[in-house]
Amino acid sequence: ASIFAAVEMAPRDPILGLNEAFNADTRSEKVNLGVGVYYDDNGKIPLLGAVRAAEKARLEAQPPRGYQPIEGPAAYNGAVQNLLFGKDSALIANAQVVTVEALGGTGALKVGADYLKRLLPGATVYISDPSWENHRALFESAGFPVDTYAYYDAATRGVNFTGMKTSLEAAPAGSIIVLHACCHNPTGADLSDAQWNEVVDACRARGLVPFLDMAYQGFADGIDADAVAVRAFSASGLQFFVSSSFSKSFSLYGERVGALTIVTAGKDESARVLSQVKRVIRTNYSNPPIHGGAVVAAVLNSAELRQEWETELAGMRDRIRAMRTGLVDQLKAAGATQDFSFVAKQRGMFSYTGLSAAQVERLRAEFGIYAVSTGRICLAALNSKNIGYVAQAIAAVTK
Numbered sequence: 001a002s003i004f005a006a007v008e009m010a011p012r013d014p015i016l017g018l019n020e021a022f023n024a025d026t027r028s029e030k031v032n033l034g035v036g037v038y039y040d041d042n043g044k045i046p047l048l049g050a051v052r053a054a055e056k057a058r059l060e061a062q063p064p065r066g067y068q069p070i071e072g073p074a075a076y077n078g079a080v081q082n083l084l085f086g087k088d089s090a091l092i093a094n095a096q097v098v099t100v101e102a103l104g105g106t107g108a109l110k111v112g113a114d115y116l117k118r119l120l121p122g123a124t125v126y127i128s129d130p131s132w133e134n135h136r137a138l139f140e141s142a143g144f145p146v147d148t149y150a151y152y153d154a155a156t157r158g159v160n161f162t163g164m165k166t167s168l169e170a171a172p173a174g175s176i177i178v179l180h181a182c183c184h185n186p187t188g189a190d191l192s193d194a195q196w197n198e199v200v201d202a203c204r205a206r207g208l209v210p211f212l213d214m215a216y217q218g219f220a221d222g223i224d225a226d227a228v229a230v231r232a233f234s235a236s237g238l239q240f241f242v243s244s245s246f247s248k249s250f251s252l253y254g255e256r257v258g259a260l261t262i263v264t265a266g267k268d269e270s271a272r273v274l275s276q277v278k279r280v281i282r283t284n285y286s287n288p289p290i291h292g293g294a295v296v297a298a299v300l301n302s303a304e305l306r307q308e309w310e311t312e313l314a315g316m317r318d319r320i321r322a323m324r325t326g327l328v329d330q331l332k333a334a335g336a337t338q339d340f341s342f343v344a345k346q347r348g349m350f351s352y353t354g355l356s357a358a359q360v361e362r363l364r365a366e367f368g369i370y371a372v373s374t375g376r377i378c379l380a381a382l383n384s385k386n387i388g389y390v391a392q393a394i395a396a397v398t399k
């Protein structure tokens with residue numbers, strides 16, 4: 001018999017399954033709000049001008065394609081550190097920061113998880129309730145038990161901060177706490193600056209190990225403003241992990257550009273930690289691909305391209321905000337009986353709309369509008385052409 005004869009079919013990814021159903025839908029007015037991708041007002045994934053310029057220069061230079069260092073190039077890793085901590089950070093000056101290039105935010109989380117499993121083999125990982133659906137699977141695949149901390153409050157459509165603190169205070173010392181640094185996926189509900197300071201205090205008091213997931217830096221309020229959580233932990237004297245993704249902020253999804261950053265107590269620790277993280281990488285994929293990281297580094301390390309990128313990033317951020325306020329206004333205009341003003345207060349690409357699974361199903365069946373059954377929608381999939389239609393449909397199914 002075949003060695004595969006008894007293999008069971010794995011459950012399919014709920015969001016990719018949604019895309020398949022969307023693609024098979026023949027209605028011309030269909031809208032896919034289930035995705036986790038930024039589209040421009042024409043419904044296209046943008047190729048940023050700063051990226052295009054950096055790519056053109058790279059191609060013209062015809063660089064050789066040798067292996068990269070296991071940890072990726074210093075020009076890239078240094079640029080990532082500057083984005084996270086600010087270029088005048090004492091942590092960077094003190095060599096307390098270790099950064100390795102990784103295959104997107106997902107790759108950064110996985111390298112971090114694999115390293116943490118060696119460092120803290122008995123730890124439990126806590127993720128927010130709810131969280132990005134891959135967090136649980138990823139940390140479980142690294143061998144950790146995964147539990148949740150209280151996070152979303154359906155009644156206020158914001159954060160249940162009292163519940164969150166109670167959860168953190170009950171977590172065993174040495175637990176790993178995965179935190180969304182900004183633009184919480186899937187809820188769009190973020191902590192305030194003051195609440196971040198309280199989370200830092202709770203982590204210190206309980207001896208917890210923070211792992212900040214930064215997948216949307218620049219998508220809420222700006223590059224520095226969105227680093228408030230990272231900066232709060234930087235000032236704390238604690239050791240912590242950060243995963244960065246440039247999938248959204250550079251619109252480079254398929255290039256797989258990200259980084260894992262670890263803050264240590266000092267230079268000597270940094271060297272030892274880096275040597276161990278390099279072992280994890282070496283046995284997984286040896287070293288990162290060149291192109292995406294080279295493009296991001298070229299943009300971040302050129303004053304001119306960096307300015308262009310910041311302008312383009314602000315454009316994406318502003319468009320998402322306009323879609324948030326536009327949806328609130330158009331829902332009202334469409335006669336929605338519910339108050340949707342919370343949509344304008346949430347941040348990042350997503351909103352937990354409060355739509356039930358049955359209402360989401362009606363959106364699909366009656367209107368060809370696809371959303372995740374939890375009621376999560378992607379605001380960046382709305383545009384000036386489809387927003388009115390989507391508002392009418394949501395108003396209709398929530399009457």
Ligand code: PMP
Pocket residue numbers: 036103104105106107132180185213215245246247253257258
């Ligand atoms: N973390 C969160 C919270 C995300 O939303 C995403 C992307 N959807 C990632 C990590 C992974 O990013 P990447 O596509 O760069 O692997």
